[in-house]
Amino acid sequence: MPRNIIDITDLTVAEIDQLIATAEDIVAHPAKYQDACAHKQLATLFFEPSTRTRLSFESAMLSLGGSTLGFSDAMNSSTSKGETVGDTIHTVSCYADIIAMRHPKEGAPYAAAQFSEVPIINAGDGGHNHPTQTLTDLLTIHREKNRLDNFTIGFCGDLKFGRTVHSLVNALSRYENIHFVLVSPLELKLPRYVKEEALKKRGIPYTQTTDLESVIPQLDILYMTRVQKERFFNEEEYLRLKDSYVLTPEKLASAKESLSILHPLPRVNEISVAVDKDPRAAYWKQVKNGKYIRMALILKLLGIEV
């Protein structure tokens, strides 16, 4: 059975720490890795549009000396003819050594893993999980703070459908002494099962509020998210909630000097462009880190040691 990464909890804390160490080594010594995946092929199967994640996976594989194939829209695949996820994966696993897939339906990568003969990486399944974004976030936090424990992190925006939030809360709950501050409109609160499984069962403290400004001074990390139009069945509700939080230089006035601002991107207007110049903005560094951690993950799943 190939090793798959469907959920961030498929990796142990020790494995995550090892991936971060490998990514740091890739940053320091890129030439060492440039032919590590020669003659290996990564299939990127994107049944839903993406800029960063797909290009990041492809760039990661190319930087390892491998090659890529795939599609970036379900309409360009046999899915448009009614092919099931299982049949698509069965086919592609005959061509590729490893598959990264994004799908609008929750659990599609779990289904894919039942049919695949090669490792499957979940590159996002609906509003459910996005483990490689979580690895990106963890690497960014590690590079910003030089640790993955002992801090207060605020999550702000759409915590209900924000899959990156679910995965990151799950991942960080396994590290020591982290306080979670959950900032969202009442309609977009973190799902109960995430709070139960990741926080309550482990006795981890958290605060829930609708007011970002009242909690911003206590944060070491602020993780902003977009209210995602594609997750709403009702457009009126989306329009009512989409501008709930907009981070501006004025709102950051009371924040710590050492704050790090993360965002999985794309953003719409929840972080004002003026914030980009603030040295606390870490979201563009986050994009770069995404490539390095995906390189580390591809190496791990293919069993390649450098």
Add this chain to the structure above:
Amino acid sequence: MNIDSIQNGVVLDHIQAGKSMDIYKYLHLDELDCSVAIIKNVRSRRMGKKDIIKIDSPMEVDLDVLGYIDANITVNIIRDGVRMDKKHLELPRKLVNIIRCKNPRCITVAEPQLDAIFLLSDSDKHTYRCGYCDTEVDRKF
């Protein structure tokens, strides 16, 4: 009220009163050709009232289904009129094709030919979640 004892078959005992028809449905007992007796509201010292189902034919009972519905049920295997085995149930860790996910965003709703898999997430609260999308089951039993 008398129901004949069976020679070869299965007796499901200690069913919570009123739940025997759910079990009849989930075990597909309507598809059997043999005699099936559903005895409701039997007096019980332990339970006050209970239901019993007697199946007059040897059959493999899906213990996962029964464990999911009510782990307190006992399964008695009868051979030549004698009880040969008495099985106590546990909450199954995994349910396959017993219940379906109701989350409209779940891949199993879009592709119903996939096995419906549910995993036990909290044994104290008897909570199951979809193995695909993590949606909690809305239990109706």
